[in-house]
Amino acid sequence: MSGLMLVFLVVLIFVVLYQVARSSEMVAQIQGEQQFDKKRNKILGFSMLILMIAFFVGIVWCHEYMLPLMGPEAASNHGVQYDFMFKVTLWVTGIVFVLTQVLLFWFCFKYQRNGDKAPVFFAHSNKLELIWTTVPAIAMAVLVAIGLKAWFTMTGEAPKGAMQIEIVGKQFNWISRYPGPDGELGKKYFLNINDKDNLLGQDWKDKRNMDDIIIPNGELRLVKDVPVELIIGSRDVIHDVGLSHFRMKMDAVPGITTRIWFTPTITTAEMKMKTGNENFVYELSCDQMCGKGHYSMRAIVVVETQAEHDKWLKEQKSYYVQNHPEEFPAEAPIVAPVDSSKKITMNK
Amino acid sequence: MSNEAAIHTDVHTHDSHGHHDDHAHHEHKQHFITKYIFSQDHKIISRQFLITGIFWAIVGGLMSVFFRLQLGFPEQTFKVLTMFLGDWAHGGKMDPEMYYGLITIHGTVLVFFVLTGGLSGTFANFLIPLQIGARDMASPFLNMLSYWFFAIAGVIMFSSLFITTGPASGGWTTYPPLSALKEASMGSGLGMDLWLVSMALFVVSSLLGGLNYIVTILNMRTKGMSMTRLPLTIWALLFTAILGVLSFPVLLSAAVLLLFDRHAGTSFYLSEIYVAGKALPNVGGSPILYQHLFWFLGHPEVYIIMLPAMGMASEILATNSRKPIFGYFAMILSLIGITLLAFLVWAHHMFVTGMSPFLGGVFVLLTLLIAIPSAVKVFNWLTTIWKGNIRFTVGMCFALGFVSLFISGGLTGLFLGNSALDIHLHDTYFVVAHFHIVMGISAFFGMFAGIYHWFPKMYGRFMNNTMGYIHFFITFVGSYVIFWPMHYEGVAGMPRRYYDFSNWESFKQFGELNQMISIAAIIVFIAQLFFVFNYFVSIWKGKKVTDPNPWQSNTLEWTTPIKPGHGNWDGEIPEVHRWAYDYKDDGNGGDFIPQHIPLKEGEESH
Numbered sequence: 001m002s003g004l005m006l007v008f009l010v011v012l013i014f015v016v017l018y019q020v021a022r023s024s025e026m027v028a029q030i031q032g033e034q035q036f037d038k039k040r041n042k043i044l045g046f047s048m049l050i051l052m053i054a055f056f057v058g059i060v061w062c063h064e065y066m067l068p069l070m071g072p073e074a075a076s077n078h079g080v081q082y083d084f085m086f087k088v089t090l091w092v093t094g095i096v097f098v099l100t101q102v103l104l105f106w107f108c109f110k111y112q113r114n115g116d117k118a119p120v121f122f123a124h125s126n127k128l129e130l131i132w133t134t135v136p137a138i139a140m141a142v143l144v145a146i147g148l149k150a151w152f153t154m155t156g157e158a159p160k161g162a163m164q165i166e167i168v169g170k171q172f173n174w175i176s177r178y179p180g181p182d183g184e185l186g187k188k189y190f191l192n193i194n195d196k197d198n199l200l201g202q203d204w205k206d207k208r209n210m211d212d213i214i215i216p217n218g219e220l221r222l223v224k225d226v227p228v229e230l231i232i233g234s235r236d237v238i239h240d241v242g243l244s245h246f247r248m249k250m251d252a253v254p255g256i257t258t259r260i261w262f263t264p265t266i267t268t269a270e271m272k273m274k275t276g277n278e279n280f281v282y283e284l285s286c287d288q289m290c291g292k293g294h295y296s297m298r299a300i301v302v303v304e305t306q307a308e309h310d311k312w313l314k315e316q317k318s319y320y321v322q323n324h325p326e327e328f329p330a331e332a333p334i335v336a337p338v339d340s341s342k343k344i345t346m347n348k
Numbered sequence: 349m350s351n352e353a354a355i356h357t358d359v360h361t362h363d364s365h366g367h368h369d370d371h372a373h374h375e376h377k378q379h380f381i382t383k384y385i386f387s388q389d390h391k392i393i394s395r396q397f398l399i400t401g402i403f404w405a406i407v408g409g410l411m412s413v414f415f416r417l418q419l420g421f422p423e424q425t426f427k428v429l430t431m432f433l434g435d436w437a438h439g440g441k442m443d444p445e446m447y448y449g450l451i452t453i454h455g456t457v458l459v460f461f462v463l464t465g466g467l468s469g470t471f472a473n474f475l476i477p478l479q480i481g482a483r484d485m486a487s488p489f490l491n492m493l494s495y496w497f498f499a500i501a502g503v504i505m506f507s508s509l510f511i512t513t514g515p516a517s518g519g520w521t522t523y524p525p526l527s528a529l530k531e532a533s534m535g536s537g538l539g540m541d542l543w544l545v546s547m548a549l550f551v552v553s554s555l556l557g558g559l560n561y562i563v564t565i566l567n568m569r570t571k572g573m574s575m576t577r578l579p580l581t582i583w584a585l586l587f588t589a590i591l592g593v594l595s596f597p598v599l600l601s602a603a604v605l606l607l608f609d610r611h612a613g614t615s616f617y618l619s620e621i622y623v624a625g626k627a628l629p630n631v632g633g634s635p636i637l638y639q640h641l642f643w644f645l646g647h648p649e650v651y652i653i654m655l656p657a658m659g660m661a662s663e664i665l666a667t668n669s670r671k672p673i674f675g676y677f678a679m680i681l682s683l684i685g686i687t688l689l690a691f692l693v694w695a696h697h698m699f700v701t702g703m704s705p706f707l708g709g710v711f712v713l714l715t716l717l718i719a720i721p722s723a724v725k726v727f728n729w730l731t732t733i734w735k736g737n738i739r740f741t742v743g744m745c746f747a748l749g750f751v752s753l754f755i756s757g758g759l760t761g762l763f764l765g766n767s768a769l770d771i772h773l774h775d776t777y778f779v780v781a782h783f784h785i786v787m788g789i790s791a792f793f794g795m796f797a798g799i800y801h802w803f804p805k806m807y808g809r810f811m812n813n814t815m816g817y818i819h820f821f822i823t824f825v826g827s828y829v830i831f832w833p834m835h836y837e838g839v840a841g842m843p844r845r846y847y848d849f850s851n852w853e854s855f856k857q858f859g860e861l862n863q864m865i866s867i868a869a870i871i872v873f874i875a876q877l878f879f880v881f882n883y884f885v886s887i888w889k890g891k892k893v894t895d896p897n898p899w900q901s902n903t904l905e906w907t908t909p910i911k912p913g914h915g916n917w918d919g920e921i922p923e924v925h926r927w928a929y930d931y932k933d934d935g936n937g938g939d940f941i942p943q944h945i946p947l948k949e950g951e952e953s954h
Contacts (some may be wrong), residue, residue, distance in 0.1 A: 003431055014881045024893060037739070044740035044817070048748070051821075056830065066836040069857045082772055086839075089769065093759040095722075103730050108748060113670070113737035119939040120735045121932040123672040123954065128731065129724070133678075135721040140716045143766060147716075148709050150768035155705035171532065171623070180852030190620040191627050201622070232702075236623040237526040238635055240700065240775065244841020244854060247772040250702045253635055254525060255619030283854050287775040287843045289519040290376070291526060291533045292444040295846035323729050324587035 025299065038114055045112030052105030072275050075303065076246035076262040083247070085150050092139055154248075158229035158261035165220060166231040167284075168200055169239030169252040172293030174218025174284060175199050180318055181344030185231065193235065197323040200235075204320065214319035218299030220284060222264045223309045229261040233315045240288035243301065245271075251288055264303040271303075356707060386496075388488035389914040393495050394473035395806060398799070400499060401466020402880055407506075408457040409873050411450040414613070418442045420866025422848045422859075436514065444847045445534050448517035451845060452535065453509065455520030458788065460550055461505070463653040465498050467593075467795050470922055471656050472561045472585045474802060474925075478905035479579050481570025481922065483915045488564040490556045497553035508542035516543035517810070519845060521646070524617040524638050532625035541610070544603045551600045554592050561589040570904070571926035571952045577943065579903050579928035580673060583680050584659025587650050587687045595648040602641035602942050609633070619687075636701050643694035651690040653787050655683065657794020661747040663928075664797050665729055667901045668744035669736030670939045672929035675728040676954075682721030682728075689718040699767040708767045715765035722758050726751065737939070741899065742816030743801030743815045749824045750793035756828075757786025760835065778838020781831045789827040796823075796879070803883075804898050809890030815882040826872035830865050837861070860954040902942045903928050927954045 186209025517535025
């Protein structure tokens with residue numbers, strides 16, 4: 001009932017406003033169209049100027065309000081490159097933005113029609129048109145050059161010595177897999193998947209799988225200043241590994257393996273200090289619409305020192321061992337072919 | 349049927365005929381159904397498109413109000429949600445499934461039904477015959493079919509809101525496998541089928557309309573109306589139609605393949621999937637294929653939305669600045685440039701799908717190239733108003749607002765089109781802000797400009813100005829208030845399509861801001877109702893038009909009677925002697941010379 005009343009009220013307000021507005025046009029007719037037109041142009045021309053001032057004041061105010069809420073500095077090598085490029089683009093677009101918006105609103109105010117100014121017939125100028133074709137072209141060339149340089153670094157091969165972690169999305173959580181002491185991830189196939197004891201569908205005939213560690217909540221443990229390559233997959237629909245603090249992102253597509261690499265540069269503990277936020281954590285968000293739980297598909301990323309990482313690794317049991325405890329009485333060492341050349345970050 | 353025959357004779361023999369005194373007589377005899385419902389008059393069809401578009405804009409806008417309530421006030425409950433959504437909002441809290449359904453249908457409806465059907469459907473139909481000097485479209489019958497396919501597509505889409513499993517809910521892009529597997533989401537059940545069928549019918553509508561527009565523009569111009577004398581609206585609508593005809597079929601193929609994957613057991617988009625506790629047999633397909641097909645339409649679609657707005661803004665800015673459009677040929681060339689490039693940039697929506705970095709590089713280059721014709725257009729608009737005699741009609745205000753929004757939204761495209769920046773900004777609120785400003789709000793501004801400007805021609809009455817100004821200021825300020833701060837949220841990495849951010853350490857600090865945005869969105873929505881009210885009341889109560897050319901405009905539509913019948917001109921169609929932008933001294937104290945006025949002795953044609 002109250003809903004109906006509200007609708008009624010809104011309609012009533014509309015009717016009143018419409019009538020008021022109509023009467024103002026009656027006034028216009030009485031005053032004479034031209035007189036009214038002149039007055040209206042004056043008011044609106046002036047409003048455009050006020051609109052511009054309000055616009056820019058609003059932008060500054062919004063900026064001041066937003067700055068303290070923005071995330072911390074980039075926490076990866078690519079992120080630093082990203083931040084630089086963002087700034088350059090912001091300056092280029094910012095200058096164009098201010099210039100064109102000011103001109104637009106200023107012209108509105110300056111060239112409002114009042115009286116009968118002689119019309120200016122200015123339809124064409126090769127020189128001007130050439131200028132504003134070439135200047136944007138040059139600006140674009142600069143942006144493309146900076147952009148492609150960054151793009152090819154970011155998407156290029158991961159450096160030798162990068163640690164590899166697999167991250168797999170499913171509705172609605174992430175699963176991460178670490179290669180274990182052999183430094184290699186074993187094969188997997190989707191037909192082997194079951195939620196009881198083979199989350200990723202590892203092929204147990206592949207011995208490299210025996211020592212692989214799986215973290216079912218998708219936690220990523222990265223080491224400061226050690227490049228990491230994420231090997232990304234999905235079990236069901238398309239997800240996306242979003243690492244906003246590291247300025248990285250990559251889709252997780254079923255049937256396809258995608259990869260990204262980067263080098264974290266600030267540990268979680270350091271970031272807590274820098275931000276003064278005790279609760280600070282790096283978060284991995286799903287950035288591709290994946291169903292009703294999309295917004296809750298969160299995983300924690302921990303950046304730590306090598307020593308902390310090694311300690312953590314030592315505490316982990318391989319997924320195979322966890323699920324087949326009968327085959328491994330007591331704390332027997334994991335049997336897996338260790339290829340020393342592939343041992344990279346697991347050197348204890 | 350006799351009247352129809354008469355109109356057809358009109359269309360085909362217009363330059364051999366004298367006055368048609370019997371014309372009005374025929375109009376009078378027309379039955380309500382043939383005149384207003386199954387009409388073949390392009391002017392009626394355009395109004396059908398517009399009013400259907402308004403209906404969909406209200407539906408889509410209301411949806412955004414609902415999901416903004418969720419985003420701004422995730423802790424609170426609202427009775428109004430239960431009122432509209434029923435069991436989807438038990439106790440006043442929206443279900444996530446419904447949230448995703450609403451954002452999906454909001455996007456689909458606004459992109460396709462409002463800003464494609466409602467915008468080019470309305471103005472291509474209305475302006476093409478009137479501005480080129482034709483009695484109707486090349487095929488009025490196909491034109492009628494185009495509307496009715498659009499209407500049926502709408503009915504099917506609307507019905508999907510009322511089924512038990514809810515509407516499609518995979519986002520307006522409906523990427524498989526999410527949209528292909530009913531196990532993956534409730535909305536991927538019947539709702540998705542209805543979505544696909546509706547879109548297929550919409551493509552049919554768009555093709556029938558588009559082919560008609562192209563043929564009409566190329567073949568049915570009046571005597572003297574060479575291509576280089578056409579107003580820019582017509583040029584823009586021509587390229588819009590070409591874009592649509594060449595790209596919509598690709599969307600249709602994407603939809604058909606998706607239907608096969610859903611129901612015929614094919615694996616075009618599916619491979620190695622384990623969902624809802626079982627592994628599916630599909631191997632060998634690629635979900636990325638769908639994205640290529642979708643965006644091959646999806647990107648040109650952006651320009652299908654933008655070009656008509658650009659064309660109308662050009663026309664309205666020139667008319668109300670009392671100056672010729674600056675750089676007419678540069679404007680046409682930039683339209684051509686945009687049209688060509690529009691087909692070559694689609695993969696910039698897919699930078700983070702794991703595509704080849706080299707290919708990504710090519711798409712970066714092509715994407716940023718499109719900034720050049722866009723910049724040329726902006727500078728030309730600015731020069732058009734420079735030293736003008738600006739008359740602030742409501743249409744003009746919206747056209748100016750269009751330029752402001754197009755600049756703001758266009759510039760953020762330079763961030764997103766540059767792949768290295770897109771890696772971080774992709775699928776965040778930065779994208780939401782960018783495309784809402786550049787193709788949502790600014791296209792809406794173009795559309796509003798067009799409606800206020802041509803309303804007198806449509807209905808023989810003016811819309812109420814004062815209400816129009818209120819509408820303009822609230823919408824202009826409100827749009828920036830809504831979307832400007834979203835850029836910041838995006839830079840902070842806040843992902844789009846999230847139902848709730850309160851569990852995220854990185855994004856929850858924006859709670860207060862989201863509230864403010866939601867409140868602004870509600871205000872702007874109410875301001876739009878204000879416009880709708882003005883529109884409908886003015887049809888019957890608006891101030892009557894007394895001057896056949898109320899804006900002192902040069903184009904041909906203003907040479908028709910105040911309320912033109914089917915066939916547009918009572919007598920012969922005027923012959924055209926000059927281009928559309930002769931806003932200059934006419935020698936008698938006037939500042940414009942309409943297109944049908946012959947050149948004076950010694951006067952040079954443009």
